[in-house]
Amino acid sequence: MNRKPATAAAPSRAITKEDVARAAGVSHITVSRVINTPEKVAPATRERVEAFISSMGYIPNMLAGGLASRRTRIVAAIVPTISHSIFAETVRGLSEQLSLQGYQLLLGQTNYSEEAETGLVEAFIGRRVDGLVLTGVQHSVRTRQRLKAAGIPVVETWDLTAQPIDMLVGFDNHAAGHAMGQYLHRKGYRRMAFVGGEDPRGLARYAGMRAALLAQSAAEPVHLVMPMGSFLQAGREAICRLLALQPGIDAAFFSNDVLAAGAALECARRGIAVPQRIALAGFANLDIAPEVLPALTTVQISAHQIGLTAAEMLLTRFDGDAVTQTVCDLGYAILERDSA
């Protein structure tokens, strides 16, 4: 199946603005203008230069351009992992919106490690990205220092805080958890559990739910921490563990829909009536939420919109305009379906 052993290619020398300029009989700056500000070039000259650009297959070196202009037209995004569809959606939104304006997206994954985030932030600053999108509002001191020193536009996402580094688009995780806690309590459930990971946002949702229950003098919810990984399987295991450890439990709020869907699947398999025996609630309103049986009651948020909005904020800044609304609260909504 193999072909010739491939060695490093020999890029003789890439073609430059000078080459095009020489061929077209103008100076390189004119070529530059044809590309960046065509309206400032005489139509005749422009057409001739364009013809040469095209026939010679000239592609401007944006590295050199970026160095000279101090604008790279690159935005970096840092997410815990691209494997979780919520973050994938945010990244998709970002990338789509950014590419409309000729910006490119550099992607970094932290795997939920703050240390990794710090490293990525430094790497991206080193690449002189025009803007940075961070997940969450919790960052190392070093990250904050670097960001401040670099002075580049930053958008934090997926959460809310009173002291954003710069801009922010997200929703109140604590309030969302609180709302679900109230909802479940109102529905008559009294012995609840929260199932999730240990990321700050999941923890905030748990805290919100807990606060809601305590405010109603209801029992404190069981907090079951599951490892991040295959959420579906984790959800199945979680429901088994919950039922075994706390037979009296009557409702479970999961940190995301996939976890909840796994639980629903397991209940179906074991003939456990949902929501009669145990109610299930998810988070995010992912594709899977309405599809399992029973359809999942969940908290609706918009992962994709987070990416879109973050991109818009950044783009506004890049245009030199001031972003008046530096904090964008996208909100959330309890979506009642059949599982709780």
Place this chain on the structure above:
Amino acid sequence: MNRKPATAAAPSRAITKEDVARAAGVSHITVSRVINTPEKVAPATRERVEAFISSMGYIPNMLAGGLASRRTRIVAAIVPTISHSIFAETVRGLSEQLSLQGYQLLLGQTNYSEEAETGLVEAFIGRRVDGLVLTGVQHSVRTRQRLKAAGIPVVETWDLTAQPIDMLVGFDNHAAGHAMGQYLHRKGYRRMAFVGGEDPRGLARYAGMRAALLAQSAAEPVHLVMPMGSFLQAGREAICRLLALQPGIDAAFFSNDVLAAGAALECARRGIAVPQRIALAGFANLDIAPEVLPALTTVQISAHQIGLTAAEMLLTRFDGDAVTQTVCDLGYAILERDSA
């Protein structure tokens, strides 16, 4: 919730190698060495310089470095969409492996448009990426020309071809479809359908399945094309359409597990016995495949490994070594479970 209107920050002037050099009383080249080849610097000098780098918070400008050295340490990946977990897995593998060596990932999405791919390739060449990872083996002439002219290392993924642009890691989609066709036929199913999108790889799987059935003198499979979007829902709709249009149908092979899972969920909902009334087979062995009821028979491939391998190939090239195995066939395997 708003704070001060945010305006473009004033990055007075980023600190450079010169600044550090002056402070440490050495020349800028020594600072450069401390960063890039510390072993070539006297320990005493090194430590002093390192102290200044750290205390001054110096972050090298990789744009300038890249321009001078002609190496950006950036790899670009182009996928149809990051929303489909198979591609997200590939991107995750790529990013993980690359970041181990200090490389960063630029991400582009085509939304299955060849034209978009062409544009992205040009943009990435303009950014002088060190390597490029493409999805599939079908590309515009222009893309091929540009890539050839640029002479940068390229890895095509997710398919196989006799004439790769450069390097290749994937598996034979036609053969995988063929194998599933044979499997289903062997299992006794005779009136089959294929459900998928119109991407080249899905089409190849359909063609393979069709060839297998025709070789057995079995009936030609029905080919149902579903729009890309919410796969779960598309899977549900597909099974409804199939059963309505072709009541005699006894097996359906879906272009991916999510589609198949949607169908399984709908069958469960409507009390349609799987695999007795209709057998269901998926593709990719995603997390969801073993979790639905009945567990999905599918074709196992490794999306994550594709990313890992592509990164390794590229990294080998970057090290100046020749990649002897330019084509890596990761293979596939029929995974028999309960649905077919």
Place this chain on the structure above:
DNA sequence: TTGAAAGCGCTAACAC
């Protein structure tokens, strides 16, 4: 409307 000069911050090649 077009061009010349200067420099963005770094690395490569060669000297000392």
Place this chain on the structure above:
DNA sequence: GTGTTAGCGCTTTCAA
């Protein structure tokens, strides 16, 4: 072990 000299390919500012 360390420094000097030249660029890398582009944009910016100013001049014509």
